[in-house]
Amino acid sequence: MNPSDGLEHLSIIEPLCAVFRRxxxxxxLKYTPERAQILDAIIRRDGESSGVFxxxxxxxxxxSAGFRVxxxxxxxxxxxxxxxxxxxxxxxxAESAHYQLAYGKSASALLVxxxxxEIIPIELPELVSLRDRICKARGLAxxxxxxxxxxxVGNQMVK
Amino acid sequence: MNPSDGLEHLSIIEPLCAVFRRxxxxxxLKYTPERAQILDAIIRRDGESSGVFxxxxxxxxxxSAGFRVxxxxxxxxxxxxxxxxxxxxxxxxAESAHYQLAYGKSASALLVxxxxxEIIPIELPELVSLRDRICKARGLAxxxxxxxxxxxVGNQMVK
DNA sequence: CTTGGTGCAAACATTTTGCAGCACA
DNA sequence: TGTGCTGCAAAATGTTTGCACCAAG
Numbered sequence: 277m278n279p280s281d282g283l284e285h286l287s288i289i290e291p292l293c294a295v296f297r298r299x300x301x302x303x304x305l306k307y308t309p310e311r312a313q314i315l316d317a318i319i320r321r322d323g324e325s326s327g328v329f330x331x332x333x334x335x336x337x338x339x340s341a342g343f344r345v346x347x348x349x350x351x352x353x354x355x356x357x358x359x360x361x362x363x364x365x366x367x368x369x370a371e372s373a374h375y376q377l378a379y380g381k382s383a384s385a386l387l388v389x390x391x392x393x394e395i396i397p398i399e400l401p402e403l404v405s406l407r408d409r410i411c412k413a414r415g416l417a418x419x420x421x422x423x424x425x426x427x428x429v430g431n432q433m434v435k
Numbered sequence: 436m437n438p439s440d441g442l443e444h445l446s447i448i449e450p451l452c453a454v455f456r457r458x459x460x461x462x463x464l465k466y467t468p469e470r471a472q473i474l475d476a477i478i479r480r481d482g483e484s485s486g487v488f489x490x491x492x493x494x495x496x497x498x499s500a501g502f503r504v505x506x507x508x509x510x511x512x513x514x515x516x517x518x519x520x521x522x523x524x525x526x527x528x529a530e531s532a533h534y535q536l537a538y539g540k541s542a543s544a545l546l547v548x549x550x551x552x553e554i555i556p557i558e559l560p561e562l563v564s565l566r567d568r569i570c571k572a573r574g575l576a577x578x579x580x581x582x583x584x585x586x587x588v589g590n591q592m593v594k
Numbered sequence: 595c596t597t598g599g600t601g602c603a604a605a606c607a608t609t610t611t612g613c614a615g616c617a618c619a
Numbered sequence: 620t621g622t623g624c625t626g627c628a629a630a631a632t633g634t635t636t637g638c639a640c641c642a643a644g
Contacts, residue, residue, distance in 0.1 A: 306598060306643050332633080346601045351634060367526035367583060370533075372633055387569065390578060398569060406561060407584050410546070416586035419549060423582050424526065425566050427575035465618055465623060490609080505626045510609060531608060 292319060292362060292377075299360040313343050314353045318363060322377045326395035328386070330372050367422045368395070385423035398425075451478060451521060451536075458519040472502050473512045477522060481536045485554040487545070489531050526581045527554070544582035557584075 296315055297307045317338050321329050335350050354375060357363045364378040368386055376397070385403070387396040400423060411418040455474055456466045476497045480488050494509045513534060516522045523537040527545055535556070544562070546555040559582060570577040 304598085308599060308643070310600070330633095344601095348602080348635080349600060352599085365529060367529060367581070370524060370526060370529070370531070373529040387573075387575075389575060396573075400565065400569075402565060403562070406559065410557060410559075411584065411586045414546075414555075414586075416546075416548060416588060419585040419587055421582065421584040422526065423580065425570065425580040426578040427570045427573075428578055429575060463623085467618070467624065469625070503626095507610080507627080508625060511624090
C-alpha cells in the first residue's frame with residue numbers, strides 16, 4: 277500500500293472492526309452500521325492530528341462527512357469502544373472527556389504545547405518500569421497510567 | 436507546636452493567606468471572609484485524606500462545619516486560587532474537576548487504588564528530568580505535568 | 595420474529611453567569 | 620462611598636436516559 281494514498285488507516289480498520297464485532301457478540305450486542313461508521317471515523321481521525329478526540333468533535337466530523345448519527349449514539353458507542361479496550365479515555369483537561377485509539381499505546385503520554393494548543397502523543401517507556409516499581413513497593417499492581425506534560429516554546433537558546 | 440494537636444495546618448495557613456491576599460490586591464480584588472474561609476477549609480482538608488477535593492465536596496464540608504457559603508462563591512474562589520497558583524487542578528477522572536493545594540507539589544503524581552478508590556499522592560522526582568529532556572529535544576520548555584497511575588491490589592506474591 | 599438499536603427530546607450533573615442587594619478598602 | 624462581592628436562581632455545558640419506532644441476527 278502506498279503510504280501517501282491517504283488510505284493508511286485501512287490497514288488497521290479490518291482488525292479493529294473484527295475486534296469490536298467479536299466483543300459485541302460476546303455480550304450479545306449487535307454490530308450496526310452506525311457503530312461501524314463511528315469506529316471508522318475514529319480510525320480516520322487517528323491518522324490526522326493527534327488522534328485525540330471528543331464526542332462532539334467526532335459528531336461534527338461525521339456530520340460534515342455526510343453521516344447522520346445522533347449525539348446519543350456517539351456517546352453510547354464511545355462507551356462500548358472504551359469497554360472493549362479499543363479506545364481509551366485520556367485525561368487532558370477537565371472540560372470534557374477526551375479519547376484516543378488504544379491499540380498498542382496504553383502506556384503513551386501526551387505533550388501539550390500550551391502556546392499553540394497542539395497535542396503531541398509521545399512515548400515514555402521509562403515510565404512503565406518506574407510505575408511498576410512504585411506500585412510493587414506498596415503491594416499493588418499497576419493497571420495503567422495517564423501522563424500529560426504541559427510545555428511552551430522556550431525562549432532560551434537550544435543547544 | 437505539638438504535631439498531634441490537630442493544628443498542624445496552622446503552620447501553613449498564615450503564609451498561604453498572605454500569598455492569596457497579595458495576589459488579590461495585585462489585581463484589585465478583595466480579601467473577603469468567604470475567600471479566607473474557603474482557603475482555610477482547603478488547607479484543613481489537605482491535612483486529612485489525600486488532599487484532593489472537588490467543589491461540591493468542599494461545599495458540603497464547609498456547610499457541615501457551620502459556614503454558609505454559596506456554590507457560586509466556591510466555584511469563583513476555586514478559580515481565583517488556581518489562578519494564584521495556590522491550588523492546582525489534578526486530572527484524575529473526567530466526571531468533575533479535582534484540585535489540591537499546590538505548595539511545593541507541582542511535580543507530584545497520584546496513585547489511585549482502583550479497588551478501594553483510595554488516592555495516594557506520590558513523588559516521582561525522576562519524571563522531572565525525563566520530562567525536561569523530552570521537551571528540550573523539541574525546543575520546548577516544560578511548564579508542568581500531570582500523572583495518574585491506576586493500580587489494584589496485586590494477587591501475586593510480593594517478594 | 596425477538597431482542598437490541600436508533601433518534602429525539604427531556605433529564606441530569608457540573609460549572610458559569612446575570613442581577614439585586616451587601617460589604618470591604 | 621464606590622467598586623467589587625455574595626447569594627440566588629437561571630443559563631450553559633457535557634453526558635445520560637426514556638420512549639416509540641426501526642433493524643440486526
